[in-house]
Amino acid sequence: MSLQTQELNSIIPDLRELSLERLAELGDSALAHEIALYRQRLKETDVPLSAFQARI
Amino acid sequence: MIVTHSLPADAFTALGGGAGDSVVVRRLHEAQLSKHLMLLHVVAAAAAGIDPPSRAVAAFRAGYRLLARIQAADPAAVATLLGLPHIGSWAHECLACLDNGTSPDFGYLATAAAAVAIGLGVPFEVEVPASAGRVSLPGLGCLEVASQDEWVRLSSDGQRLRVGGHVDLECAALVPDDGTGEAVPYWRGTPLVRVVADGQAWEVLLETGDKYLDRYPLPMRTAMTASDVRCWRRLIQAAWELLLRHHAWAAGPIAEGVRVIVPFESHAGLESAASQAAFGAIATSLPPSAVSLAETLIHEFQHVKLYGLMDMVPLVEPGGERGYAPWRQDPRPMGGILQGVYAFTGIVRFWDTQRQVETEPDEVLQASVLYERWRLAIELATDTLLKGGFLTPTGARFVTALRERGQRGEPVSAAAAEIARDVALDNWLTWQLRHTAVDAAGVAGLAAAYQRGEPRGSEPLPDAWIKDDVRDIDAVIPRSRVLDLRFQEPRRYRQLSDADVAGLSAADVRLVRGDADAAVAAYRAVLHVAPDPAAWIGLALAVHRFPAETTRPVFAARLPLLFEMHACLAEQGIHADPLDLVAWFE
Numbered sequence: 327m328s329l330q331t332q333e334l335n336s337i338i339p340d341l342r343e344l345s346l347e348r349l350a351e352l353g354d355s356a357l358a359h360e361i362a363l364y365r366q367r368l369k370e371t372d373v374p375l376s377a378f379q380a381r382i
Numbered sequence: 383m384i385v386t387h388s389l390p391a392d393a394f395t396a397l398g399g400g401a402g403d404s405v406v407v408r409r410l411h412e413a414q415l416s417k418h419l420m421l422l423h424v425v426a427a428a429a430a431g432i433d434p435p436s437r438a439v440a441a442f443r444a445g446y447r448l449l450a451r452i453q454a455a456d457p458a459a460v461a462t463l464l465g466l467p468h469i470g471s472w473a474h475e476c477l478a479c480l481d482n483g484t485s486p487d488f489g490y491l492a493t494a495a496a497a498v499a500i501g502l503g504v505p506f507e508v509e510v511p512a513s514a515g516r517v518s519l520p521g522l523g524c525l526e527v528a529s530q531d532e533w534v535r536l537s538s539d540g541q542r543l544r545v546g547g548h549v550d551l552e553c554a555a556l557v558p559d560d561g562t563g564e565a566v567p568y569w570r571g572t573p574l575v576r577v578v579a580d581g582q583a584w585e586v587l588l589e590t591g592d593k594y595l596d597r598y599p600l601p602m603r604t605a606m607t608a609s610d611v612r613c614w615r616r617l618i619q620a621a622w623e624l625l626l627r628h629h630a631w632a633a634g635p636i637a638e639g640v641r642v643i644v645p646f647e648s649h650a651g652l653e654s655a656a657s658q659a660a661f662g663a664i665a666t667s668l669p670p671s672a673v674s675l676a677e678t679l680i681h682e683f684q685h686v687k688l689y690g691l692m693d694m695v696p697l698v699e700p701g702g703e704r705g706y707a708p709w710r711q712d713p714r715p716m717g718g719i720l721q722g723v724y725a726f727t728g729i730v731r732f733w734d735t736q737r738q739v740e741t742e743p744d745e746v747l748q749a750s751v752l753y754e755r756w757r758l759a760i761e762l763a764t765d766t767l768l769k770g771g772f773l774t775p776t777g778a779r780f781v782t783a784l785r786e787r788g789q790r791g792e793p794v795s796a797a798a799a800e801i802a803r804d805v806a807l808d809n810w811l812t813w814q815l816r817h818t819a820v821d822a823a824g825v826a827g828l829a830a831a832y833q834r835g836e837p838r839g840s841e842p843l844p845d846a847w848i849k850d851d852v853r854d855i856d857a858v859i860p861r862s863r864v865l866d867l868r869f870q871e872p873r874r875y876r877q878l879s880d881a882d883v884a885g886l887s888a889a890d891v892r893l894v895r896g897d898a899d900a901a902v903a904a905y906r907a908v909l910h911v912a913p914d915p916a917a918w919i920g921l922a923l924a925v926h927r928f929p930a931e932t933t934r935p936v937f938a939a940r941l942p943l944l945f946e947m948h949a950c951l952a953e954q955g956i957h958a959d960p961l962d963l964v965a966w967f968e
Contacts, residue, residue, distance in 0.1 A: 334394055339384045342416055346453055349419060364693075367693075
């Protein structure tokens with residue numbers, strides 16, 4: 327079964343090629359959208375941030 | 383411009399089939415590295431805003447500068463460090479602290495930077511946090527610092543490491559403990575397990591000291607003796623051989639994606655876990671056998687992969703709805719049910735192969751029952767997910783593929799199928815009676831109609847809804863434990879002793895000994911006296927032993943309503959025969 331014909335875009339910014347120096351220089355707004363989305367996702371899926379989820 | 387990670391169509395298709403090869407797992411891991419960097423950016427921004435800097439913030443900044451310096455010369459080494467599950471868990475914890483308005487553990491980054499600098503022989507000097515006389519270096523090991531100070535200065539010329547004012551160590555000796563080196567004073571290397579079979583290797587750390595990987599439902603086993611570690615090494619080697627020879631679809635991806643095993647403290651049963659915060663780590667108590675460890679690795683790595691995918695692509699719609707997870711005795715959120723379906727897709731594939739591999743009849747039976755039991759679970763749980771509108775369109779495609787994957791095996795023997803159906807039914811009936819509330823007015827109306835001798839008619843049944851522990855029933859009834867022996871310990875079940883059935887009711891004893899006729903009569907007698915939930919479940923199980931019995935669907939679908947009607951009538955002094963009541967609904 328073909329699940330998908332196109333690649334799926336994620337909410338995770340690709341930061342692999344960004345040096346830590348450059349990462350530190352990014353302003354608050356550069357990743358604000360992605361970080362807010364990630365926080366929202368964690369809340370929506372009811373995953374606690376500070377404790378690991380119990381087995382399924 | 384910063385782009386986002388994407389997942390190729392074929393990678394998504396492979397994951398939707400329940401698998402995904404090493405290349406797919408590498409893609410998930412790459413996205414996790416970026417996630418860790420994104421969270422590190424959040425922590426760095428918070429640290430930058432603190433003026434004057436606390437000792438911890440100063441340590442964070444020094445650690446960050448050290449990592450940046452190392453990265454300029456060796457970006458791969460820093461990527462390896464920052465991709466560790468230790469860092470993911472720490473970064474999640476920092477995010478939680480910032481959201482809660484508490485101070486994150488800034489200083490941990492300095493220990494991470496020191497770990498990679500020591501490993502590479504890079505000169506450095508940083509102050510790091512210590513706890514109980516120890517400094518934990520993520521992915522490397524633990525320094526004993528011979529003081530109770532909360533902060534310790536580490537300095538190195540690239541050759542020697544100076545720990546505070548007391549200890550001087552050779553950097554090259556500060557490595558994980560792969561079991562071949564000499565003991566090093568003041569140093570406890572994290573146990574490293576290297577296994578090889580059929581020319582393929584897997585390296586995995588046994589993490590016993592990092593506080594950010596000690597956050598699972600059971601505590602980490604921190605005091606591992608040399609004998610304990612040898613036991614783990616032997617078991618991992620044997621499980622690796624089994625995986626490579628019979629479950630190659632899982633072996634390569636596990637070697638690619640599982641960097642850390644967190645041993646749990648000893649526990650009565652086998653417990654294991656994975657976390658969205660710690661991609662690449664799985665936690666487990668010591669399994670009793672290589673087969674059990676192999677199954678656990680597959681099980682937990684399924685969770686790891688799905689956590690990685692769900693970080694990238696939403697599969698479940700937001701909402702607080704809960705439902706029945708056929709592997710649990712509590713109502714679960716839809717995200718948890720999806721996690722279970724994915725885990726059991728791997729487990730079903732594992733047992734589908736094992737039932738061909740095993741040669742002893744009892745082991746074939748066990749593998750066959752486990753295959754069938756979890757195949758049925760996938761069927762039921764995917765129904766719940768797909769019919770309830772709980773999934774995103776992408777999630778619906780994903781779950782449809784999982785459902786198809788779960789149906790591919792050859793049928794099991796009649797004996798195995800019967801046990802699997804029986805165990806699944808027992809769990810379902812127990813869950814329903816525990817967690818399904820029924821509208822009392824509707825029940826009273828039906829009870830009155832029954833009492834008047836009217837036909838059931840076509841009126842809608844009373845409303846029912848999920849409610850935690852609406853009736854007081856044990857999660858695992860003693861009878862169920864004995865019935866599970868049929869596949870868990872078949873020989874013992876064939877020779878059930880009086881001790882095995884101690885504590886069971888007379889009706890239960892008849893059921894577990896296979897006398898379904900007598901069991902039905904005995905449960906009816908019990909229920910004539912009082913509406914007992916466990917007796918209702920036992921009666922339903924006994925009735926299901928008769929394939930031609932037409933009331934079986936009523937028992938399976940309406941047990942909470944039957945129980946409530948029976949109880950309602952009993953309160954009025956009417957002791958309805960349960961089989962008459964069931965027949966009324968046919």
